[in-house]
Amino acid sequence: MASSSSLLLRFPTTSIAQFHSTTFTKPRNLSTKIRCIGWDPEGVLGPPRGGHIARLEFNKRLEKDADARETFERQVREEKERRRALRESRAVPDTVAELVEYFLDTEARELEIEIARLRPRLNEEFFSHLQLELGKLRFSVSKTQDMEDRQIELEALQQALKEGTEAYDKLQADLVIAKSSLAKILTSEDVKTTLLDMVEKNELNRSLLTLLDENIANAHSANQKEAAEYMSKLRGAVLKYITV
Secondary structure (H helix, E strand, O other), X not given: OOOHHHOOOOOOHHHHHHHOOOOOOOOOOOOOOOOOOOOOOOOOOOOOOOOHHHHHHXXXXXXXXXXXXXXXXXXXXXHHHHHHHHHHHOOOOOOHHHHHHHHHOOOHHHHHHHHHHOHHHOOHHHHHHHHHHHHHHHOXXXXXXXXXXXXXXXXXXXHHHHHHHHHHHHHHHHHHHHHHHHHHHHOOOOHHHHHHHXXXXXXXXXXXXXXXXXXXXXXXXXXXXXXXXXXXXHHHHHHHHHHO
16 A cells, blocks of 8 residues: 555646746736616616617708708799799780790790680680691791701690690689589588589589688688688598599
């Protein structure tokens, strides 16, 4: 049996040196991190919410959009005023030939307004004169480039005026029906039954909605709140039957 003195624990020299080292170097990659910025043990503040930067950016965009919308609306008002002033400054000619030139000089977006304003002048005499000039240009033996350009302009004008007058006449006819329909509804004791009867007779159309919109706007302008509310409810009912 071996004696206890023969049992020796041997450590490597390098390990002993490490244990006896008196110097301590802080790890270079170790950094202090704040794990909690909201000390709220009672839960008074509620759970933390993120997205603060996103909300700030959204609010900034709203402000910018509001400014942009205001600028756009101002530009629209200024453009409408410019067009109105230009329209009023133009003198309507007396002769048919001059009226053709008047329409040729009219901006495309103003053409609809001019058709409505000068509809009585757009009669058979006017279109006959326009057709006669077009016939001369089409069957001309020696046609120049200016004549070809003039023919193209007159053909486009003729088509636009014909379509415009037809649309205007239809709108006026629809408005007459709409006024009659609105009077029938307003004097009815049973609005629902009247609307159903008008649906069967095809007396409800978009012109009636336009007429109701005008009445609602006029009621608001005159501070007639009850009338405006009633017209709005009536418009909703008419719209329901039209879409169905």
